[in-house]
Amino acid sequence: MSFFSDFKKFLMKGDIVALATAVVIGAAFKTIVDSVVKDVITPIIGLLTGGIDFTKKFIALDGNTYESLEVAREAKAAVITYGNLIQAFINFIIVGLFIFLFLKAYEKTKQKEDPKPVAAPKGPTQEELLAEIRDELKRQNTAS
Structure with missing residues (x-):
């Protein structure tokens, strides 16, 4: 039982929860950045480079x-x-x-x-x- 309670304490530490939150928000932010790059900026670059x-x-x-x-x-x-x-x-x-x-x-x-x-x-x-x-x-x- 001690192993599981220690593991639970480890998972619920503020650092681990903050890290997990940062990873989830980072993944969501990556989606936004990818969309801006793919859907907005890359077409403009394509226009400037003649569609290369x-x-x-x-x-x-x-x-x-x-x-x-x-x-x-x-x-x-x-x-x-x-x-x-x-x-x-x-x-x-x-x-x-x-x-x-x-x-x-x-x-x-x-x-x-x-x-x-x-x-x-x-x-x-x-x-x-x-x-x-x-x-x-x-x-x-x-x-x-």
């Missing part, structure tokens, strides 16, 4: 020229699909830019909501404290 589909760019290592990547694969030719790498870099930059802009907007709203911290009341200086201690010691010595 980088995922279809390849080099056949057997020296032959093929009409398309599919034809090269059907011929069982070894191919380097450098276009996939280019597309991965483009997606990475787009996702990074989107997250950067999202976090920047979040920080702006956070700054507007947080009031400026009130300065702590100014206390006595070190010299003033030492003078008070000295005076108290004098008072105690004269009272004895």
